[in-house]
Amino acid sequence: GESVGLHLPTLSVQEGDNSIINCAYSNSASDYFIWYKQESGKGPQFIIDIRSNMDKRQGQRVTVLLNKTVKHLSLQIAATQPGDSAVYFCAESGSSNTGKLIFGQGTTLQVKP
Amino acid sequence: DAGITQSPRHKVTETGTPVTLRCHQTENHRYMYWYRQDPGHGLRLIHYSYGVKDTDKGEVSDGYSVSRSKTEDFLLTLESATSSQTSVYFCAISESQVESRYFGPGTRLTVT
Numbered sequence: 001g002e003s004v005g006l007h008l009p010t011l012s013v014q015e016g017d018n019s020i021i022n023c024a025y026s027n028s029a030s031d032y033f034i035w036y037k038q039e040s041g042k043g044p045q046f047i048i049d050i051r052s053n054m055d056k057r058q059g060q061r062v063t064v065l066l067n068k069t070v071k072h073l074s075l076q077i078a079a080t081q082p083g084d085s086a087v088y089f090c091a092e093s094g095s096s097n098t099g100k101l102i103f104g105q106g107t108t109l110q111v112k113p
Numbered sequence: 114d115a116g117i118t119q120s121p122r123h124k125v126t127e128t129g130t131p132v133t134l135r136c137h138q139t140e141n142h143r144y145m146y147w148y149r150q151d152p153g154h155g156l157r158l159i160h161y162s163y164g165v166k167d168t169d170k171g172e173v174s175d176g177y178s179v180s181r182s183k184t185e186d187f188l189l190t191l192e193s194a195t196s197s198q199t200s201v202y203f204c205a206i207s208e209s210q211v212e213s214r215y216f217g218p219g220t221r222l223t224v225t
Contacts, residue, residue, distance in 0.1 A: 034213050043117075043203050043216035044156070089155065093211065100171065101214065103156040 012110040019077040021107050023090035028071060030102075032093035035064060035075045038106070039086045047075070047088075077109075085111045116140045117217035119204050125223045132191040134220050136204030138184075144207045145187040146214060147171075147179060149200040156203065162187055163210075194224040 013019045025033070031052040036044040048059045050066050050073075057064050063076040073090050089106035116139040126132050136145060146161040148171075158171030160179040168179050176198060178190045191198055201221050205214035 032211055036216075041219075043218050044214075046213045046215060049213050091156075100158055100161075105153065105155040 009106075010108045010110065012112060013080050015080060015082060015111050015113050017080055019075075019080045019084070019109060019111075021075045021077075021088050021109065023073040023075075023104055025071050025073060025090075025092045025102075027092065027094055027102075028068070030092040030094055033064070033066060033073050034091045034101070035062075035073075036089055036091065036103075037084075037086045038089070044089070080109075080111050082111050082113060085109055117204060117206060117215065119202075119217040119220050121220060122218065123221050125225060126194050127225055128195055129193050132194050132222065134189045134191075134202055134204075134222070136187045136189070136217060138187075138204075138206050140206055140215075141184060142206040142208050142215075143184075144210060145181065146205040146207075147177070147187070147189045148203045148205060148216075149173065149198075150203060150219075151200050159189065159202075191222075194222075196224050198222065199224045 034049040035047040037047050038044045048062050048064050050057045050064045055066055061078045065074045077084055087106040087108050089104045091101040091103045094102045118137045120135045144163055147159040148156045150156050157173045159173055159177050160168055160171055162168045162181040165181055180188045201219050203219045204217040207214050
């Protein structure tokens with residue numbers, strides 16, 4: 001079945017370093033991908049999205065890379081800050097045309113001062 | 114939280130009682146969604162709405178109903194709450210089905 005998974009459940013990085021969070025997806029028909037950030041006790045917050053006709057998209061301190069060949073998505077955070085500590089999860093559009101996103105379970109990013 | 118409010122934010126209720134959660138948006142987005150979030154499962158879609166009085170089921174709709182009488186409000190009702198419905202419930206909105214969902218702050222529901 002369709003699944004969105006994450007390679008590591010927890011990622012610990014030093015403040016100021018770059019962070020890379022990975023996501024594997026199984027449905028090659030997915031054409032839309034989103035990264036969310038969720039802080040404790042809050043709702044998921046949209047970070048950045050990318051469509052399948054792109055390989056890379058940049059935002060403010062964040063970059064999403066899409067490798068359709070190996071069905072892999074990554075989120076890069078530059079100069080990681082303590083405020084970046086949160087759970088990050090990806091979502092994919094899946095193969096149906098209903099627009100029902102499939103969410104991964106998340107990676108916890110811990111930023112060490 | 115993108116102009117989305119949820120009420121109540123916390124609720125404790127007893128098994129067998131009906132519960133209604135409310136989502137209100139000020140963005141005038143057409144699509145509204147209810148998700149539940151549980152450890153080990155990620156976000157799962159309960160029901161969604163694609164317009165006033167237009168709703169459809171998600172992957173975990175059993176035991177839940179929804180109503181949308183106005184563009185800005187989307188109600189989720191647990192007809193007879195069970196302990197398995199203890200969860201954090203998130204409302205989300207989007208302009209279209211192929212756009213990102215923007216989430217509300219969540220409602221933590223505990224069924225005892």
